[in-house]
Amino acid sequence: MPTNSVVQPLLTDLYQVTMAYAYWKTGKMEDKAVFDLFFRKNPFRGEFAIFAGLGECVKFLNNFRFSCSDIAYLQEILPNVDQGFWEYLSQLDASQVTMSAIPEGYVVFPKVPLIRLEGPLPVIQLLETTFLNLINYASLVATNAARFRITAGDGVQLLEFGLRRAQGPDGGLSASKYCYIGGFDGTSNVLAGKLFGIPVRGTHAHAFVNSFSSLDDVSENCCNGRNNSSLNFYTLMCYCFPHRSGLPNFLAVALALNEYGYRAIGVRLDSGDLAYLSRKCREAFVLIADQFESPWMKKFTVVASNDINEETLISLKEQKHEINSFGIGTHLVTCQKQPALGCVFKLVEVNGEPRMKLSEDVGKINLPGKKSVFRLYSEDGLAILDLIQLCSEKPPEVGKKILVRHPFIESKRAYVCPYKVELLYRDYWGNNG
């Protein structure tokens, strides 16, 4: 079953249904079609994308069947359609479909078909929109997350905090899942934790501070020392910093808590000059740690948030920040730099004959024919290129020189001798044998 109950055959554009009807009318129900799903341009003016969303496509195929109420609704909005078509539609499923694809999480490139679907023309046509919906945002946000990870470096924790700013409930859930695939360490989204096993993390909101107006608001029994300390926590606190807030207060509380057998974890910065404030925090941690002989305080976590994007991360690095963990929301989940990936789904073969779209816009012309994709590696283990060729062509072989062409620049050609050859496609659905 798909994670989200709204993923069902009707989550599609109307024209897929009317086209399926036209295929049925013209007797093309059993025409064997091959469609490629690919993107034409890397997102974010970058040099790569991360492929994601495939798992949900498999679940969709597994569940692909029009319900009685679906058919009833379609009959209502398309009253002139032959009854025979509804009978045909009501027995459709994905059992005649085969799907080969690049594994989820792989680095992928423009023009390379990420998914190759084969099966009866009307059935594959009916899958188009849902597949694009499931792949486009998933791959976009995974790529965005990977870019944040590359920019931030491996030494820091990256947390996805975008649920409240995402495009609806599933936008939020997808963001949490695919940011994790893209290289994040966790999310604030509890449901994503429950459903996908992603680590969940959080701090606290301002409302929490505002809900207390004095120490009288706190009942004493809510803070029991772990080591049965005879000290009075409140007295200790008030004595330390009766009228201060912010960092000094945190340090006092951390020391008091330590006396009671609890270890504070760190602080969160949510506004101001994050690089400067993080350095000031770290200085204070070190100072107090030395003064109170509490070396563990030096390693307090500093979590930073507040509209963080790639540029902020670069700038903070240059300013030698002391942040251990970033909470990133809006810019991550909405992919502000480029909010849609633009994957397309093109017919490339019917009954063994290649098909292509012709256009005055050269970028819109697709590669015809049923294809296979190989990733070629050099001796040092690095990938050199992805080779697209027709399934009917002989696969590349290790140690054998082949002539390859650039996918965009006609004149660019090169000889490559692969040290290792990886067939990028795996079979994810149906009998590909």
Next chain:
Amino acid sequence: MPTNSVVQPLLTDLYQVTMAYAYWKTGKMEDKAVFDLFFRKNPFRGEFAIFAGLGECVKFLNNFRFSCSDIAYLQEILPNVDQGFWEYLSQLDASQVTMSAIPEGYVVFPKVPLIRLEGPLPVIQLLETTFLNLINYASLVATNAARFRITAGDGVQLLEFGLRRAQGPDGGLSASKYCYIGGFDGTSNVLAGKLFGIPVRGTHAHAFVNSFSSLDDVSENCCNGRNNSSLNFYTLMCYCFPHRSGLPNFLAVALALNEYGYRAIGVRLDSGDLAYLSRKCREAFVLIADQFESPWMKKFTVVASNDINEETLISLKEQKHEINSFGIGTHLVTCQKQPALGCVFKLVEVNGEPRMKLSEDVGKINLPGKKSVFRLYSEDGLAILDLIQLCSEKPPEVGKKILVRHPFIESKRAYVCPYKVELLYRDYWGNNG
């Protein structure tokens, strides 16, 4: 039940749960809190927003209850929490909550609380993220749709075609629903049609054209004349335009179909100079209509699509386009200009005492206290302003002069004498009596 099954209490940030625990620990379970949900700045550098998403919030309240598996998951990720808290959490629901709000679809402004929630502090705290998630994107995309409508004018049809580019399945479904609220005429999304009764529309994809390679692909029996014409449809077609495509071909088919008792509807333009091409289409429609004495052809619909945004609509208008219907996808549903609204949820009162957030950033300081909002109208029926005041203050009265202040500019004040006073809040949940 919420439209989307992922709308459940765990669709929240972890810190809401840990804060609820802290409230429980400090004995604040029964503290009566008031929270306001509002935005600080109009989206898209505009002058208004459309409020949307409220209906789903009501469904969420109606269904607000942690399941056994929710509690089990939370226990797993928060192992040090007192058992008593889990018992408390497992019996929570929204029965102690009251919600007043501005009706969905209203034009709304910054700082005006769109929703006012009142109830036990931990419960309202636990609602925050889900509410923000349900309101933020819904209101943003409804506002975007309204802006497209204002720009396009009332005379044209606007269709939402964004499903494949939206943020996941629910991003797509929300876009379809809230664009309709914002002033669109229909969507391509069939599920949105089924669930919400929105008119569904569509054209056809390029794959449909590509799936045919010659007339031999079409079986004769698929085109039966309605008026038992003795003409042969294929012969007629081939005779008219044996080697032409595009517009001349469409006109020939339209004439042939008419002979057979079917009326063609129109054409779709999906690339090129849309204004120029639409004018050329209209000229051809008129010419052929006159030549073949078929006046109905003059009124053929021209549907245009291809990355349309507000600027394109303005430019097409200036070029006197002849387009009847726009299919709008990416820019509409992703809200490219500003992909997040930024609604916030602030504590404004605890046990009858006002609370406010203090910040060096004046824009982040919220208005404290339990408030009410009135829309004041002038004699000509137009709204003058929205007046925010404390519930304890005397409501404005028709014909009585009142001093009002600008929400952002301290020095701006004015006397207003309302001709009509509308209390903007309606009771949507609980007993507000």
